[in-house]
Amino acid sequence: xxxxxxxxxxxxxxxxxxxxxxxxxxxxxxxxxxxxxxxxxxxxxxxxxxxxxxxxxxxxxxxxxxxxxxxxxxxxxxxxxxxxxxxxxxxxxxxxxxxxxxxxxxxxxxxxxxxxxxxxxxxxxxxxxxxxxxxxxxxxxxxxxxxxxxxxxxxxxxxxxxxxxxxxxxxxxxxxxxxxxxxxxxxxxxxxxxxxxxxxxxxxxxxxxxxxxxxxxxxxxxxxxxxxxxxxxxxxxxxxxxxxxxxxxxxxxxxxxxxxxxxxxxxxxxxx
Amino acid sequence: xxxxxxxxxxxxxxxxxxxxxxxxxxxxxxxxxxxxxxxxxxxxxxxxxxxxxxxxxxxxxxxxxxxxxxxxxxxxxxxxxxxxxxxxxxxxxxxxxxxxxxxxxxxxxxxxxxxxxxxxxxxxxxxxxxxxxxxxxxxxxxxxxxxxxxxxxxxxxxxxxxxxxxxxxxxxxxxxxxxxxxxxxxxxxxxxxxxxxxxxxxxxxxxxxxxxxxxxxxxxxxxxxxxxxxxxxxxxxxxxxxxxxxxxxxxxxxxxxxxxxxxxxxx
Amino acid sequence: xxxxxxxxxxxxxxxxxxxxxxxxxxxxxxxxxxxxxxxxxxxxxxxxxxxxxxxxxxxxxxxxxxxxxxxxxxxxxxxxxxxxxxxxxxxxxxxxxxxxxxxxxxxxxxxxxxxxxxxxxxxxxxxxxxxxxxxxxxxxxxxxxxxxxxxxxxxxxxxxxxxxxxxxxxxxxxxxxxxxxxxxxxxxxxxxxxxxxxxxxxxxxxxxxxxxxxxxxxxxxxxxxxxxxxxxxxxxxxxxxxxxxxxxxxxxxxxxxxxxxxxxxxxxxxxxxxxxxxxxxxxxxxxxxxxxxxxxxxxxxxxxxxxxxxxxxxxxxxxxxxxxxxxx
Numbered sequence: 001x002x003x004x005x006x007x008x009x010x011x012x013x014x015x016x017x018x019x020x021x022x023x024x025x026x027x028x029x030x031x032x033x034x035x036x037x038x039x040x041x042x043x044x045x046x047x048x049x050x051x052x053x054x055x056x057x058x059x060x061x062x063x064x065x066x067x068x069x070x071x072x073x074x075x076x077x078x079x080x081x082x083x084x085x086x087x088x089x090x091x092x093x094x095x096x097x098x099x100x101x102x103x104x105x106x107x108x109x110x111x112x113x114x115x116x117x118x119x120x121x122x123x124x125x126x127x128x129x130x131x132x133x134x135x136x137x138x139x140x141x142x143x144x145x146x147x148x149x150x151x152x153x154x155x156x157x158x159x160x161x162x163x164x165x166x167x168x169x170x171x172x173x174x175x176x177x178x179x180x181x182x183x184x185x186x187x188x189x190x191x192x193x194x195x196x197x198x199x200x201x202x203x204x205x206x207x208x209x210x211x212x213x214x215x216x217x218x219x220x221x222x223x224x225x226x227x228x229x230x231x232x233x234x235x236x237x238x239x240x241x242x243x244x245x246x247x248x249x250x251x252x253x254x255x256x257x258x259x260x261x262x263x264x265x266x267x268x269x270x271x272x
Numbered sequence: 273x274x275x276x277x278x279x280x281x282x283x284x285x286x287x288x289x290x291x292x293x294x295x296x297x298x299x300x301x302x303x304x305x306x307x308x309x310x311x312x313x314x315x316x317x318x319x320x321x322x323x324x325x326x327x328x329x330x331x332x333x334x335x336x337x338x339x340x341x342x343x344x345x346x347x348x349x350x351x352x353x354x355x356x357x358x359x360x361x362x363x364x365x366x367x368x369x370x371x372x373x374x375x376x377x378x379x380x381x382x383x384x385x386x387x388x389x390x391x392x393x394x395x396x397x398x399x400x401x402x403x404x405x406x407x408x409x410x411x412x413x414x415x416x417x418x419x420x421x422x423x424x425x426x427x428x429x430x431x432x433x434x435x436x437x438x439x440x441x442x443x444x445x446x447x448x449x450x451x452x453x454x455x456x457x458x459x460x461x462x463x464x465x466x467x468x469x470x471x472x473x474x475x476x477x478x479x480x481x482x483x484x485x486x487x488x489x490x491x492x493x494x495x496x497x498x499x500x501x502x503x504x505x506x507x508x509x510x511x512x513x514x515x516x517x518x519x520x521x522x523x524x525x526x527x528x529x530x531x532x533x534x535x536x537x538x539x
Numbered sequence: 540x541x542x543x544x545x546x547x548x549x550x551x552x553x554x555x556x557x558x559x560x561x562x563x564x565x566x567x568x569x570x571x572x573x574x575x576x577x578x579x580x581x582x583x584x585x586x587x588x589x590x591x592x593x594x595x596x597x598x599x600x601x602x603x604x605x606x607x608x609x610x611x612x613x614x615x616x617x618x619x620x621x622x623x624x625x626x627x628x629x630x631x632x633x634x635x636x637x638x639x640x641x642x643x644x645x646x647x648x649x650x651x652x653x654x655x656x657x658x659x660x661x662x663x664x665x666x667x668x669x670x671x672x673x674x675x676x677x678x679x680x681x682x683x684x685x686x687x688x689x690x691x692x693x694x695x696x697x698x699x700x701x702x703x704x705x706x707x708x709x710x711x712x713x714x715x716x717x718x719x720x721x722x723x724x725x726x727x728x729x730x731x732x733x734x735x736x737x738x739x740x741x742x743x744x745x746x747x748x749x750x751x752x753x754x755x756x757x758x759x760x761x762x763x764x765x766x767x768x769x770x771x772x773x774x775x776x777x778x779x780x781x782x783x784x785x786x787x788x789x790x791x792x793x794x795x796x797x798x799x800x801x802x803x804x805x806x807x808x809x810x811x812x813x814x815x816x817x818x819x820x821x822x823x824x825x826x827x828x829x830x831x832x833x834x835x836x837x838x839x840x841x842x843x844x845x846x847x848x849x850x851x852x853x854x855x856x857x858x859x860x861x862x863x864x865x866x867x
Contacts, residue, residue, distance in 0.1 A: 016663045024651030042454045049466035053321055056471050057328070061320045103647050105612045107664060108635040184302045191306040195313050203320040265614035265628065268552055269607055 013109040017117035025120040032122055039126030043079075046198055047072050047134070061202040066141040067229055068200065073135030074154070075197045075221035078161030080128025086166055087124045088116050092173045093183055099270025111264065112170075112257075144228055153246070157224035160249030164219050165193055167253035174256075174263035193217055200226075202234055209236035216252065219245040281375050282383055289387035304395060307348050308402045314340040314466070315407035329470055335497050337408035339468055342496055345403060346424065346489045347465040348396055350431035352388045354381055355439040355452040362442050367534060378436070378527045385432045413498025419505045423492040426512040431488040433519040434459070436527070443530035464490035470499070484519055487512040541585035542716060542748050543609065548618035550579040550604050550772075578604040580772035581618075588715070589746045591738075593753065593763035593780075597861065601772040602752040606720050609750070610640050623715055636665060639709030643721035646705055648693045654704050655689045658711060665712035672711065679707040682737050699730030706737060710747070717741070719751045723758055735761045756854040770861060780853070787860050788851035791830065793821040795837055796845035806836050 047069070054065040063071075092115060095101040104111040104118075144150065168189060175182040192215070201209040201222040212218040223242040226232050232239045241248075315337045322333045331339075358381070361367045371377050403409040412420060438455050460466050462485035469477050469490055480486055491508045494500045500508050553573045579601040586592055596602050607613040608620060611627035611634045620626060627634040640647065648657040662672045680686055683703040688696060696704065702722060709717060719738070723731045739762055741747045753759060759766065759780070766783060768776040776783060792812065795804070800817045808828030812820040823833055830848055837843060 013664060016660055020649050020652060020656065020660050023656065024649060038451065038454050042457050045457050045461050045466075049461060050317075052467045052472050052476065053317070055473055057321045059321075060317065061323070099645065102607070102612050102642070102645065105631055106610050106635055106638070106640045106647070108632045109664065110632070188302065188305050192309060195306075195309055199313075199317065204316050208316070267613065269603075269612060 035123035036126030040130035069138035076131030081162035082166030083124035156246035160246030161220035163249030163253035167256035171256035206236040285383040338410040341403040341409040543586040546619040639714040798842040
């Protein structure tokens with residue numbers, strides 16, 4: 001028996017619940033490949049455009065195509081790392097509005113874990129696979145000596161980036177408990193991350209870099225990539241921020257999770 | 273049926289769809305935020321990529337920012353929710369009710385597309401300050417306005433036909449939710465919205481030139497900035513017309529089969 | 540020591556007032572204009588282990604809101620709440636292991652899975668030892684008569700079958716407390732009876748404490764020894780069923796069938812309410828006129844062919860009580 005309330009217990013419970021969701025989902029195998037391919041295609045169209053531009057122009061703000069590919073790969077992988085397990089967050093409004101969130105609150109498992117495992121929706125797996133492929137190809141082409149330290153920093157940066165994006169989305173989802181719609185806001189913020197997270201911050205000038213650092217899109221990929229490529233000299237923000245980016249992710253996620261837990265108290269159920 | 277009767281029935285559908293779309297105007301407004309960000313991003317990317325260079329391929333930076341700004345708007349106008357709407361109707365079985373109406377199913381979709389244009393086009397105008405002052409939309413090339421307007425209209429019609437073609441997939445499989453958005457992003461590349469065709473490597477340019485999507489965005493915007501001038505512009509408009517006939521015919525064919533399928537198998 | 544304890548419990552709901560007119564959605568989003576309603580207003584009660592309590596009140600009285608606070612779904616606005624030594628909304632997961640919950644309107648089962656799979660998942664989520672799981676399941680399948688639909692997906696079950704499934708799922712892990720929110724609503728007589736049987740047996744044999752909200756007074760009469768009546772978020776009555784009836788409906792009715800047709804039966808301590816075709820309804824207060832003495836008095840004067848005594852039903856009692864309160 002696992003210690004109740006522990007992380008080990010939550011993982012075990014997640015396994016039980018996900019198993020149930022998997023058995024309840026018909027036809028998921030047939031569509032898995034199709035939806036994955038669609039997700040990957042969606043995520044990489046921006047890179048395709050950039051590749052075409054750089055094939056003609058050579059570099060963007062001093063970044064070559066392999067440099068940008070590393071950045072893009074880190075962003076997309078980080079996105080996949082949070083989006084695969086947290087994909088179900090998009091349903092939170094539905095559960096709150098219908099009052100079906102009730103059941104998550106009367107079971108001996110963290111409500112967030114139950115929400116995450118409430119349905120199988122693996123379309124974001126395509127994002128993760130595309131990210132990993134792009135990251136792998138970029139890593140073998142880019143002019144970086146992959147020492148143990150750099151690999152460790154890369155790993156930390158990927159987790160940190162996932163937590164930045166995941167934390168922001170989790171925090172925004174929590175608004176749903178106040179009976180306000182958060183889907184539009186989340187969609188908008190997601191598109192900012194999708195659009196602006198994939199390019200070197202130096203493209204947007206000093207003010208743009210500061211804005212993206214505060215938002216904090218820049219911590220997902222630009223700042224850590226600048227560290228890996230040894231480009232911290234060009235940053236428009238203090239260098240130390242770039243080195244700290246993995247920690248920023250942990251902090252953002254911790255704050256977001258605390259906010260989520262507080263907002264659950266405002267859940268009103270359906271009817272009275 | 274008389275001509276006025278024909279027109280009245282269609283107008284009734286269009287105006288009812290206008291009301292439906294208008295009911296979600298707040299969503300549409302919030303939804304405009306993402307394209308606004310997209311335009312600003314595209315312009316910033318092109319400024320950065322031009323760097324010190326003044327003219328590349330005979331295109332100065334100001335012309336390039338005009339291109340991407342206008343292209344983004346043209347592409348946005350072509351966005352519509354026919355696919356998701358159709359998937360929902362087929363899934364709920366309401367498509368049977370739709371088919372019992374005095375106006376054909378395909379005509380209803382076209383009315384819906386007109387309705388969306390009527391609501392969204394004025395809203396897209398809200399983006400004008402962004403594209404003029406932030407991303408840098410410049411004035412049209414001399415003498416380009418007439419052909420540009422005509423070309424935009426044709427481009428929108430080709431876009432509608434392509435959407436109807438994509439949407440008709442709903443009759444065969446319903447497992448493609450979210451495809452509408454994917455199609456929007458993909459068509460952004462295929463239509464030259466993200467990168468104009470002249471920047472592309474030759475092999476890619478040739479492929480896209482033989483696909484219908486360049487008619488939707490690239491042709492009108494290239495006319496606007498003066499890349500297609502005089503006879504070249506009219507030639508491009510001719511190609512648009514050709515695509516309209518071709519894709520339009522294909523839509524009729526596919527929809528006839530789709531409707532037949534629904535009649536045979538039930539909604 | 541009480542198992543459930545609430546003191547001065549209050550729950551207010553805040554709802555954003557929706558804006559009208561242009562850009563209503565956006566303006567509502569940024570609005571600070573709230574409507575506050577008090578669904579539960581200063582409720583205090585204590586339930587001892589092993590009790591079976593009916594928690595009653597008209598629609599919107601605050602029944603479900605109270606239960607949702609007890610289960611940890613809602614966070615109280617103020618007041619004290621203790622369920623088996625746990626503050627539900629603060630320690631949800633610990634509370635969840637102590638309680639079983641059945642909401643009549645909403646299933647806790649896995650919609651797309653066969654019923655048996657829901658039971659298996661519950662067994663694993665609550666870490667029920669294998670032998671206990673087996674024993675409980677066998678017993679429940681037997682009492683609730685679920686054998687024929689164990690392999691049917693929950694979404695295909697009838698309401699009655701689903702409710703039985705929900706009830707079994709809520710009790711598989713032997714919680715100390717069972718909350719039932721309208722468990723018999725919309726069910727046929729047989730299904731209702733099965734469920735009442737099950738609840739009564741659980742309470743009797745395993746000492747499970749039960750808190751029941753219902754609109755069906757038969758549920759209450761069959762099951763509850765104690766009632767808590769609430770209205771407008773406040774407790775109106777808390778105590779045994781019998782004194783309530785005595786206070787609000789002290790009179791019994793004696794219905795006699797007489798051999799000869801009579802308009803008025805003249806007996807001390809009883810009043811003729813109605814008479815038709817030899818059947819006479821007599822109202823009396825058993826504290827003053829015991830039933831046996833009344834029957835003896837009537838049969839001394841008239842020839843009786845049949846008789847019966849009717850108790851006032853709870854529904855009438857409660858209706859009277861609320862009416863009295865409204866008119867005050």
